Amino acid sequence: MIWNISWKNVWRNKARSLVVVCAVTLGTISGVFVAGMMNGWVDQRIRSAVYTEVSHIKIQNPKYLINEELKHTIPNITEISDFLNNSDKVSAWTKHTKIIAMASTSRGSTALNLKGINVDEEIQVSNVKDFIVDNGGDYFESGFKNPIVISEKTADQLRLINYIISQELLDSITDLGADANLISSLSSIKNKRFITEKKFKAQLESILKPNDIKELGAQIMKLAKNYKVRSKIVFTFSGMNGEMSYQSFRVCGIYKTNNAMFDQMNAFVKEENIATVAGFMPNDYHEISIILKDDKENLTSFKDELSSKFPNTSVMTWKELAPDAGMMADFMKIYYYIIMGVIFFALAFGIINTMLMAVLERIKELGMLMAVGMNKKRVFSMIMLETIFLTLVGSIVGMLLGGALIVIFGKIGMNFASVQEGFEAFGWSAMVYPSIDLSFFLGVTIMVIIIAILSSVIPARKALKLNPVEAIRTE
Amino acid sequence: MKTIKPLQSALLTVVLLFSFSSAFTQNATEIIKKADDKWNGEKSSQGTMTMTIVRPTWERTIQFKIWTLDRDYSMTLITAPAKEKGQAFLKRDTEMWNWMPSISRMIKLPPSMMADGWMGSDYTNDDVLKESSIVVDFNHSIIGSETIDGWDCWKIELLPKEDAAVVWGKIVKWISKSEYLQMKTEYYDEDEFLVKTELGTEIKTMDDRKIPSRLEIIPADKDNQKTIVTIDNIKFNVAIQNSFFSQQNMKRLR
Numbered sequence: 001m002i003w004n005i006s007w008k009n010v011w012r013n014k015a016r017s018l019v020v021v022c023a024v025t026l027g028t029i030s031g032v033f034v035a036g037m038m039n040g041w042v043d044q045r046i047r048s049a050v051y052t053e054v055s056h057i058k059i060q061n062p063k064y065l066i067n068e069e070l071k072h073t074i075p076n077i078t079e080i081s082d083f084l085n086n087s088d089k090v091s092a093w094t095k096h097t098k099i100i101a102m103a104s105t106s107r108g109s110t111a112l113n114l115k116g117i118n119v120d121e122e123i124q125v126s127n128v129k130d131f132i133v134d135n136g137g138d139y140f141e142s143g144f145k146n147p148i149v150i151s152e153k154t155a156d157q158l159r160l161i162n163y164i165i166s167q168e169l170l171d172s173i174t175d176l177g178a179d180a181n182l183i184s185s186l187s188s189i190k191n192k193r194f195i196t197e198k199k200f201k202a203q204l205e206s207i208l209k210p211n212d213i214k215e216l217g218a219q220i221m222k223l224a225k226n227y228k229v230r231s232k233i234v235f236t237f238s239g240m241n242g243e244m245s246y247q248s249f250r251v252c253g254i255y256k257t258n259n260a261m262f263d264q265m266n267a268f269v270k271e272e273n274i275a276t277v278a279g280f281m282p283n284d285y286h287e288i289s290i291i292l293k294d295d296k297e298n299l300t301s302f303k304d305e306l307s308s309k310f311p312n313t314s315v316m317t318w319k320e321l322a323p324d325a326g327m328m329a330d331f332m333k334i335y336y337y338i339i340m341g342v343i344f345f346a347l348a349f350g351i352i353n354t355m356l357m358a359v360l361e362r363i364k365e366l367g368m369l370m371a372v373g374m375n376k377k378r379v380f381s382m383i384m385l386e387t388i389f390l391t392l393v394g395s396i397v398g399m400l401l402g403g404a405l406i407v408i409f410g411k412i413g414m415n416f417a418s419v420q421e422g423f424e425a426f427g428w429s430a431m432v433y434p435s436i437d438l439s440f441f442l443g444v445t446i447m448v449i450i451i452a453i454l455s456s457v458i459p460a461r462k463a464l465k466l467n468p469v470e471a472i473r474t475e
Numbered sequence: 476m477k478t479i480k481p482l483q484s485a486l487l488t489v490v491l492l493f494s495f496s497s498a499f500t501q502n503a504t505e506i507i508k509k510a511d512d513k514w515n516g517e518k519s520s521q522g523t524m525t526m527t528i529v530r531p532t533w534e535r536t537i538q539f540k541i542w543t544l545d546r547d548y549s550m551t552l553i554t555a556p557a558k559e560k561g562q563a564f565l566k567r568d569t570e571m572w573n574w575m576p577s578i579s580r581m582i583k584l585p586p587s588m589m590a591d592g593w594m595g596s597d598y599t600n601d602d603v604l605k606e607s608s609i610v611v612d613f614n615h616s617i618i619g620s621e622t623i624d625g626w627d628c629w630k631i632e633l634l635p636k637e638d639a640a641v642v643w644g645k646i647v648k649w650i651s652k653s654e655y656l657q658m659k660t661e662y663y664d665e666d667e668f669l670v671k672t673e674l675g676t677e678i679k680t681m682d683d684r685k686i687p688s689r690l691e692i693i694p695a696d697k698d699n700q701k702t703i704v705t706i707d708n709i710k711f712n713v714a715i716q717n718s719f720f721s722q723q724n725m726k727r728l729r
Contacts, residue, residue: 232642244569244570
């Protein structure tokens, strides 16, 4: 009965109710969407942290963590291998050797983590393979000697990216609608090689009109970019015995992940190509990376199992290895509710105001109801239910629309290309695919009901304080 | 007899061609080896040098003493300017140490510092450590003769061997036909673009031999930037012990 009356009361003053419903709807949409966006972002960061950078669990020699010397390899590697091979919780695992080496070409040099990998095992554990850039070679598929996969960042530092205006570029620019003037000015530097982006940009700016650069500059840059796959890189490092060693590799593939820091540090070679020069014995490895079957359930338990079984190793989960992502994963769920809380807190004032108006408008009617014997509890719950309905309608519509937005943008993605560099410096992707757990909607619904109950207190108290006799007499 | 003649002459040509071509390739390697020995082949040496680093906005001069023994050991002591005075560099085989008296610290140069310029010059630490590789790591061939500063020179092309740890795509050296002096060296990247040029000028007689007393290193794509090393004096085959090249001695050098 009360439910029915309350629901009807909500729609007595349609305009006023709709204003509140709209406000709540908009608030919920923005809250849900922002939460979805951040969640998508965090998810991506975690995925890339786990599947690109650190894997679920990593085993290392504890001494290696303190001092990254080559001699600190993992002890008892055969027992660990047996254990991992026989464990039903492990989905895939692999071993790496790791050398901090100086890479140099004739024009540049940079320090890198040179990871010796077993390619077949590695692709089960890490998805760096999927990040090979267009025209940037392949992931250890070409069959030449001593191949290496480096990042675009490294290639840039080693000056392995050239910019050349080729005939093909001129053709495709013409297809894009460039006029003859532009083509002729570009032709003036045809086939000239630029070894840095800066020099090429400067040259473009000096020969092209600002308008053309605005329109086609990005296209020209992209098409002119030429990765020098198969170039030689010479690595210098201290080998197992502490002596300076040299080894040359040829670029096989160039990758680019969303994490500039990871890119800057890591290069991959086949373990057999580095082992002899560095002086590694067959069982010398510096880290074991493990991907679990059910990481949510098994992460900590499997870590504990490993640490107790192999006490002389250091076992770390991705939450420890990529603390930023680990912190995000734990903290973000709370953060979404804080966002929603703030939005609803602001909306609560609007709701209180509207309900107060509704109560003051109906003093006579409320007095009548009380006079004919409606007890205080019922009056209170009637007003409370009115508030809940009012808010819930708005928030349900809001959640539906917000959810729809998340689904749509989750498919097409949101591009923050203009601030890409800043994002990627922190390891965040510039392409965001929003997503959200269904449980979040349940949480929001509960939150809405609580907010409604709280904001109904003041109007309901107002109603309860009425003296029926006086109330009936008001005009 | 008449029938044999063509056969004979053909044989002779083949033999000649064969010996000529093999002599030619062997020659190129030999020339490089001799030129390299001119610098590094002596038992020992001791000298003082001045290095001027030229940059677009500044210029500075460093003076140092240098001792070498065989190819493997060398010791360098900075004598000027006052700020760097007393700094010493020791090279033993493939390792290099740096003694910094201002902080009383001995540093073993890590791989990460190998590509840095020595004392801020265009001469990298790596160049210092890997000097002998022009003989071992390359295939040599004579590609012509040219005259530089009045010296008749062989123009020799050095192409790195497939697995050699060499960053260059090609090196071209001009080596004088008499005296085996390295007059000019050009370093190219893998796409055959010039990266840097080394010039040897002011040929002087020092100790008992002629050597270029002024070496210039000019990076190709950096304007107004170069490094000049002048040899003030040098003595070859001086009496010097293996034990001279020790970390303890680095601190004692004057």
